[in-house]
Amino acid sequence: MDAQQHAQFAAETSRRGEWVRQGNRFTERIADDGAWPVEPGRYHLVVSLACPWAHRSLIVRRLLGLDAALSLGVVDPIRDERGWRFTLDPGGVDPVTGLGFLAEAYRAADPDFSGRVTVPAVLDIPSRRVVTNDFPQLSLDLSTEWTRHHRPGAPELYPEHLRDEIDAINAEVYRDVNNGVYRCGFATTQAAYEQAFDRLFTALDRLELRLADRRYLVGDTITEADVRLFTTLVRFDAVYHGHFKCNRNKLTELPVLWAYARDLFQTPGFGDTVDFDHIKRHYYGTHAELNPTGIVPAGPDLSGWRLPHHRDQLGGRPFGEGTPPG
Structure with missing residues (x-):
């Protein structure tokens, strides 16, 4: 275009x-x-x-x-x-x-x-x-x-034999989840908001089913697809649920996706790159049209991110033949 x-x-x-x-x-x-x-x-x-x-x-x-x-x-x-x-x-x-x-x-x-x-x-x-x-x-x-x-032992995040599948998942996740939360939050008519809302939660329901019996989105190791989904999920309850009106469910009320997100959060390279303070201050402090007072909510409780996830029972190896980052 x-x-x-x-x-x-x-x-x-x-x-x-x-x-x-x-x-x-x-x-x-x-x-x-x-x-x-x-x-x-x-x-x-x-x-x-x-x-x-x-x-x-x-x-x-x-x-x-x-x-x-x-x-x-x-x-x-x-x-x-x-x-x-x-x-x-x-x-x-x-x-x-x-x-x-x-x-x-x-x-x-x-x-x-x-x-x-x-x-x-x-x-x-x-x-x-x-x-x-x-x-x-x-x-x-x-x-x-x-x-x-790349460091010795770096994972292969975009393996050639899985690229078509990764690209297809990424396209769906981008359209309805990554960008979908924004289409909910910044819609200016009820019809546009409800359309984006329905597409978002339909996509999350599909992901719940897809991840019920597999640890990662594509293959048995972390790939680019998991990275892209994680960055939306980790912000969901902190900002998207309330600030962007994505409130059919919280992430913590979607059992498979909540366990999947915790699994990634507890994997080196994911949770140690998350800053909830920056996330909340940015969204609530810079979107005056959505939050004119600029008040940053005190919640949610973040302690749940460290709860056991039990996703390792599904198999899979986070880094494949590689190793975690130091």
Whole structure:
């Protein structure tokens, strides 16, 4: 879909009250056969710990052991009118790039950019410009293009013989779950909200059935598909259930998905990349149209994430022939 078609589509759906996600503006890939070759130390991954799309890249980077090859910048969970800020760093400046706002790297790549600045974004450190904010492709490329720099024992998150099945699951999960919660939360008509709501919980019911007798979504090890589902599930009760009106059930009331999510949370690389404080402060503190008071709820109780899940009884090996990240 080109820019004109996307604008027409957005206008039509907005009239129906449906929320439309902004397309990714920067889609160049970091790959040895392209303009941006893989070079350890050259690129800087910028994430928000609150953002589920950025969280994917953070998990994959950790599982594959790319910490030394790809540096990490973390923005403040609260955006102001200028966008994502590096106010968590001393002096409010990212120590790797010297930037105060991620928007500066967007303008360096495209001075005419007028869209919403999004994370994750990978910056070219020498030029301080964005190379890519294409979050679906980014995590796949970390698995397939950065293989020379993976840690010993890194899992295979996107195995070639399972890619068709992974891609199919990812497409369904993105449409009705990952993006579905947003289509519920930002719908502006009752009909649009109810349509997104029904699709979301129909998809979650299907996933309950799929995972009832298998530990992971595809194959017997963790794959990219599990990473993508996890980042929505881990935010579900904390923000989506109430803030986005996704309230047919809490995650804790869906026994299979709740056990599955706990299994992943307790797996190195998943729970240790979750920051519930950032998640709650971002969602409740930056969506004034949904939460005008800015009050951040005190709940939910997070202790349940450490309860036994018993999913290991289904078999499967989280890292296959590999090992957990250190």
